[in-house]
Every structure is written in structure tokens, then in C-alpha cells.
Amino acid sequence: MEGLTIAGAVSAVLGAALTVCGAVLVMRPAPRMTPQALDAGTVPAAVGGPATDAASAGAGSPPVRLEIPELRVRARVLPVGVRPDGTLQVPPSGRDLGWWRGGAAPGSATGTVVIAGHVDTAREGPGALFGLRGVRIGGxxxxxxxxxxxxxxxxxxxxxxxKQRVPSSVFAQDSPARMVLITCTGSFDRRTSSYSHNLVVYARPD
Incomplete structure (x- = not known):
């Protein structure tokens, strides 16, 4: 299926909203959530300013592979870079995941490591995060x-x-060190090619 949508609420702290739709992320300041095309959306700026490359800032180390043993998931992780016009290309393959490098990197002392992926795609079927809704707490x-x-x-x-009510706290960069995995869930609307909900799984360093 096409039309993956990960939509975030307006963030008073971050000063922007987050939406991951289809294959493109868009970085732009936004006082409120506005309708986006199915292949575009917005990501939050880092606290206190625009998004920065966490790796170049010396905060942790960029991820290259993610495994969820319980789900037998082993996926390549690709960094999400910001173009001059504010757009980012999320990996088109559902087998790959995208790490937002404007946030924290694994190993950072604080902040949220944001990794998102398709729940499914029309060409490949189930994506790497297809089974995420069934993952157990403690996994x-x-x-x-x-x-x-x-x-x-x-x-x-x-x-x-x-999808329009994802709390801004999900993307906080002033939080204790943690990771969020984001994909789609809920009912699929064929008219808009989008899901009704966004699934967010929270994880802490073990």
C-alpha cells in the first residue's frame, strides 16, 4: 500500500510540526499544522534553532542498522538529510529505515533518536516496521x-x-536519552491513500 503518513502536532517547544508522508520530509517553521500533499510533510527544528547534524556535532554516532529480535527485523538505516529547500528523502524501500539526523544519534547523552519507516509499500508489501504494533513492552x-x-x-x-494529534513531546531534543520508532497504523483510507493513526514505540537505552 502507498500513502504512509506520520503526522505530528504543532510543537510550542520546538516551534514546528512533524509530518512524514510518503517518501519526503519537509523542514519548515510552522505555527500550526497545515494540510500537506501525501508525499510531503514537516519535521521539527531542534530546540533553540534549526535542525543540525547530530553526528557532526559530536553527539553520539549515526545508526546504520536496526534490529528488533522479537520481530526478526534487521533493517538498514539511512540518514535523512535536509536539502536547501527543506525537503528530505526518506528511503523509498520499505525494507530501509530513515534516521532524522537533525535529532539525537544513538549514544547521545540526551535527546530523542527518531527513526521512521514505511509500514508497507505497493511495490514491496509489508515494510520493516509492519509488525511493530505487536511488539511487546520490554522487548x-x-x-x-x-x-x-x-x-x-x-x-x-x-x-x-x-495522525493530526501526535504530541510534540515525541520529538523532544531536551529529553533524557531515548529512541522513538514511527510508522503507520489504523484504518487505511483509499480515497486519501493514508492511514488514520501513527504508531510510536518508545525505547530507552538498556
Missing amino acids: RVNVRSIDGRTRDYRIVARRAYP
């Missing part, structure tokens, strides 16, 4: 970084939010 997420280290996270919560 492990293992992330291998470009520095060669594997960092372990423990799943602590799983929430489904209506």
Missing part, C-alpha cells in the same frame, strides 16, 4: 552505529495517535 531494539558499536534499547511504551 529489545539493537542499533549498530557507524562507529562500530551496538547500542541496546528496551521498549518501554507503545502508543497509537490520530
